Amino acid sequence: MRNGVRKLWALAPTLTLPRFAGEGIGVAVLVAYALLYASPYGLRVLTVAGVYALAAIGFQIVFGLGGALSLAHGAFFGIGAYATGILGSQWGLGFAATFPVSLLVPLLLALLVGLPVLRLESHYFALATLGIAQVVHLLAVNSPGLTGGANGLPGVPGIVLFGWAVPRGLPLAAAVWGFVALGGLVAWRLARGHWGRALTLVRDDPLAAGTLGLDVGGLRLAAFALSAVYAGAAGALAVHTQRVVSPEVLEFPVMVSVLTIAVVGGRGRVAGAILGAVLLLHLPEWFRFLERSYLIVYGVALLATIVLAPHGLTGLLDRLFPSRPAPLPEPAAPPETAIPTGPLLRVEGLTKGFGGVRAVDGVSLTLEAATITGLIGPNGSGKTTLVNLISGLETPDGGRVMMGNSDMAGQRPDRIARAGIARTFQAVSLPEGANVLAAVAAARLERDGSIALAEAHALWALERLGAADLAAKPCAGLPAALRRRVELARALARQPAVLLLDEPAAGLTDGEKAELAGHLRAIAATGTALLVVEHDMGFLLPLAGHVLCLDQGRPLYEGPPEGVRSDPAVVAAYLGEGV
Template identity: 55%
Template sequence: MIATLQNGRHGPLALGALLLVAWPLVFSTPYDLRVFTLAGIYALLVLGYQFVFGHAGALALTQGAFFGLGAYVTGILGARYGQGFLVTFPLSIALPVLLAAVVAAPVLRLETHYFALATLGIAQVLLLVCLLAEPLTGGANGIPGVPGVEILGLSLPRGWPLLLFVWAWVIAGAFVAQRITGGLYGKAFQLMRASATAAQCVGIDIARLRLRTFLFSAAYAGAAGALFVHTLRVVSPEALEFHVMVAVLAMTVVGGRTRIAGAIVGAVLLVHLPEWFRFLESYYLIAYGVALLAMIVLAPDGLVGELERRWPQAPETLPTAEPLPPRSKLIPREPLLAVSDLRKRFGGVRAVDGVSLALKRGEIVGLIGPNGSGKTTLINVITGLLQAENGAVRFAGEPLGGLRPDTIARRGLARTFQNLDLVDELTAIDNVAVARAAFEGAGLRQALLAVGRDPTLERARRQARFLLERIGLGEEMGRPCGDLPHGTRRRVEIARALALQPSLLLLDEPAAGLSESEQADLARRVEILRDDGITMLIVEHNMPFLMPLADRLICLNVGRVIANGTPEEVQADPRVIEAYLGRRGEQA
């Protein structure tokens, strides 16, 4: 905090923290303290929800259920079995995490609204089971007489002690969340949210990352549930009902989905809002709904996001460049890439229909063909994004069949995308740095144990600067990618692929949308990369760009290789001309 005050970049943040501390000092009746304590509990719940909803971008509707489960564990163990906080609290965290781990396998791979409904279903089942299991849960009546926080015979009274205890957990939770999401590991979350495909293709295991966010959410929810019961001294099915989930969702959206300050602002504001509107009596929930709607519509990025937009932060100073550490060379086996009899169909359409090809080390091969001839599908199969029905891909002699995209990427097979797949909010430096996550050992333990700023992030950014300079970027690398021109973004994407230190680079239409001078510049840099020993497969329509670069051209048509040879041979091949002309003829 002192550090942030000194460098002055986080003025609003410091002011907010000051307000937060002042709040309970000014409004300090037992009622105010209770509401502020509840706000702390919800802040913890929202901090947890930000992992899965904010960072992983998955609309999970289980957060209320995990909260209720944590509440019931503390309620049952505390009231029925007289257990103290040191027993109940860890178990209140452990059980929701366990439930999350069990349900994760089937539901985490579902997409958006399916995932939302599946998680909602799980929450509803938990509620109904709790209502039916009367002997254990007290049914709809719940369990009264839950003790307060008791640690080693000391019991914590309500009012200030409980408030400070709860907010101490909020601060601890915020600290852990900051460690996990603020470093290189956190950048990986951002890329995963922006584009799961791109994240996989820079070597990030997104399934594992998603699972972790889900488990973190459950852990925070369980802790919040336990503290909730200690505050209320009663546990009842209302804690499991959907309105808790709605409240958390609203707080997260109103505060900000990924910002720690957002969790606290959202919780403090929305816990107090209905209290402030109480004077409206039976109309106060209408006012609450209107205020909620207004905040969602007027500040869709959350109040903290809105503040950040109004007071943009000064750009960070660029790191110094640092070359990447040498990567252990692959055993030189030829060919580097061998594709044999690959087939992939979508419904009735044979997108790739028996393609075989080979790439020698150090070659630049152009892959051409009319639209819809299967070029991108072929690349997607090679990089593991799609599974082929038949055939094999061998990379440096090793079969790639069945491997995940992130595993393939880590082996040194990198790619770029036809439609740029960058994180607009991140700077060019960070977009490249994130691709070092798999190599710089950015992991959970490392993120938690780091002192001060995450050293792996610092190193990855120095390396990113090195890569970006090599591809010709200057000061603009410190700007968010969304603000950069198209040609520059193309180069950022190539730099990101280079961060994997690939042996083979697949470029999907790299010259598309570039000016002639940019194309010339790109061609020069591609040649430098070849001189550095990187083999390349370039999908391109732009023949003037490709012809002088490529050692060889391969032409696809309706999923088959129709020509393979030197650029001149292929260009003169009647089948190639027919494929392109025939296509043109159809269009005319």
């Protein structure tokens, strides 16, 4: 069946439309429907669809772009709703006062709980946010003095814009959709800009994102907080539409609806949130016989989408009407960074234990500018752990990592990366959804002001490794040797003073290894200090000026490469003989 589908795709028209043609048609249809056909009831459904579109746009930021399955989004929606409901009905405040509060309270709560909770891994994060949502719901139901308890609070005033009380029907729908347009535009600009790119890398590969100088925690927190603002705004508009606030706004169906809208519409896409909301809010109208259990339809839609069309409806539309690929930028060399001479990185007595095992035990080494140092040792001798400790992916138990005069030991990976250390991974990880140019440009996001500039610099890095022709190719499906090349270009694009390479020649043919050796020599010639972890002595020993051999976390040999093969301790460690 898979093959049949693929053939169908091949038959699909390869017609390319002008940019935003689809969005333009969609908006025109929506406006025409609202103005010409919609009954008062239809306008009400459309208004509620706008409310959910706004909430789903916020969810796209934290879940679609940031990859964090926040189940507290419904709670933020409900808190925004209660803020407006309580202030509007009990305190008699107007829209101009209540709306900002409805944005602010969810924002503050998100910042408060986000700091600890965002460190958690995916499923724990989902659980923790669900826990938050349940606590908020319990509080709302059980504090009747403040929230009206299970009955809620009636008498919430309507929206007042610049002194004009917006009446129900078409004006209210227009006002709500005005907020959707505004919020959608902001989110769309953020998503396709610098920040959105950084956030998607944090989603796809948080480890790599950190080593490319991106503040993973800060980006996630910002996404979580911003999504809460959108949810709060949507909650406020929901209450203005219904004129009542009750615990219903905090119940799981709100969360389920937003999640379904985002996934069915297309993860991470603003257009997907809007399309999904309009479609799903109208679905119950077509399945009237289910009455209040329309959520069955949502469940089926959610399951079918995640199984059959993981990129949602906008993803399907993209495949039917592919947009023209953006032309490649002109390569441009980034501004030179002056690399000092002499010792660049001094590691002193670095130690790390896992449980009872001393993975790295008192290792010291110095990387001089414009040199290549080889790091060898049997499997499990602590080579990768040492690289992880220097690049900040693991926290050392003791010892120092000196860059110039500052000790980087135990610092966050992005701080270490900003200090001038870049690295590659033993198992190459590239974001599968991106093309090569975008993957390499991720390394420049922290420094370059615009994506265009980052991509121009990325192309420069690819050119230096003779890989510019890969730029437009998708990362998914690249053969192993080319993946390693792209990852090296990404590290090179950081213009590092110190470059740590974890088995860069693994899986390469002899010809490719010779080519790689040439590239590494050229990189060293620019002043960069290289540390190369490698098993292939035929590749490494001619390349390195200096070699360090580890065994069970301890330095076994340090000196010129010529002495390695004849050192009895090294031979014993590799062959397992008694010395």
